[in-house]
Amino acid sequence: MKKIILIHWKDNLCVLFFISLVSISSIVSTLMLSSILDALIKFDWNQFLNYTFLLIVANIFLLFFLYFQIKYINKTIQKMSNYLRYQIINRIAKMSPLEFKKQTIGSYTSRLINDTNQIEQIAFEKFYELFAGVITLIFSLVTLFLIHWSLFLLVLVESIFLIQLPRLLNKKLKKATLSVTSQNEVCTSTTTQLLSGYSTFYNFKNSPYFVEKIKKEFLILANKKNSQYHLVALVAVLGGVSNIVGQITAFSMSGYLAFRQIIPIGIIWTVSNLSAKIFNLVGSSSQNISSIQSVAPLFENINNFIFSVNDADHENYPIDKIGSGIILKNTGYSYDKKNFLFRNINYHFQPNGKYAVIGKSGSGKSTLLNILNNNLSDYEGSIVLNDIELNTISKDSVLDFILYIDQNPYILEGSIRENIVLGDCFDDEEIKEVLKQVQLSQFANNLDFSLKESGNNVSGGQRQRIALARGLIRNKKIILLDESTSSLDKETAYEIENLILSMDDITVIMVNHNLTPLIKEKLDGILNLSE
């Protein structure tokens, strides 16, 4: 938190400036009230009018500065919260697909939304309350000192005692907040997972199952929040008791000083007002400190995530052609370094050749495509692409070269144009050309056609063609198809496979369970991982 505040030091300086002006105007306004009271006691009409006028001026300034204080505090909070969110999303963007899959989408969403919202509401908002409180406290104590040193000393000693009290519950409160955070994460993750299987539950008439599961997690969350707020309430009560005691003693002391004619009677008003302000601030400050400290684990969690080390990338040997193809020599793979899915595979995928990878379920077909896509580099033996060992080529360089398509290509909610360019720059003519190439001519004349979430308003075959168009427009030279047509009807599957296999200057490696004789005819070779 300190780091974020220092990074935004200019904004925070601006906030400090307005907070100070608000505090000063508020104290001046209180002093004017005391002077008005004194003028009344003395029956001095002129002084009464003068101080009343000054009181009005002080209050106008107070409101004016208050407006800017609220505005700049919110602006700074938004800047700092978004800074955190950008850091998280930038870290996610650096992940390889395999690293990304180590956590659920729900946990990323929760970190990005729940955790940062909690930090915004608990840490940042409370920090500025505390900040404003400390500034007002300093000005108020200085004013008390100027009135009489004994008042300053009394209020200072009581304030120090008051601030210590709620700390007794700090550790418990921290633990409770952490527990709420992790349950929040569970709720987001469970809800995302179960809702993504909505149609499965519906088809099995099993919707109550996911309703009950989600309800259960939210019930646990509610209980954890209740425990957290039980502690928050205790902290508030502890603060309240010492606040009342403090105010009564300060008031009695100023009464005594006025009685002994050491201070004017009217100033009792100021002392009573300032001591109430100080004790309220100290009371709320200790609550604010507890709240801010309670989100420290969230900062730590986000910090660990942002600064976690990326999966190491390989040396950057750029490749711009497939050269002699892809050569597998004694290649093997095991996830646990004990049980090998396949071993001693020797195979040559010739440049521009068309190949199928087959084998029993679990024999490692998708794993092999993941290796070729440079996502898994700890393979045994050798895989050479354009005369360079695959696991020494940088991931970035391989991504320029290889197009990977699975059963469910991702569709962005947006136009067909956006879905093809995905943020890159291509002109409309290029997009139209590639859409015709993948036999999506109907969209070539309507690049603004809107695709719905998950591509719900286009067919499975069209989704595959869109994925293909994304690769072709980027001139990818190797296409890896991971059972990409297995969810399509036979006719559409054949059309798409035929389209891909008829592309001359592209190497195709497809994992396919149902190789039809017509497709087999078009292949240059079949690699069977179960042999």
Ligand SMILES: Nc1ncnc2c1ncn2[C@@H]1O[C@H](COP(=O)(O)OP(=O)(O)OP(=O)(O)O)[C@@H](O)[C@H]1O
């Ligand atoms: N990230 C992973 N960590 C550990 N084991 C994994 C991982 N991914 C896959 N496996 C395991 O490796 C084995 C091979 O999986 P893979 O998906 O490559 O097989 P496949 O031949 O494509 O199977 P299928 O034909 O059923 O799709 C499976 O037993 C799977 O559980």
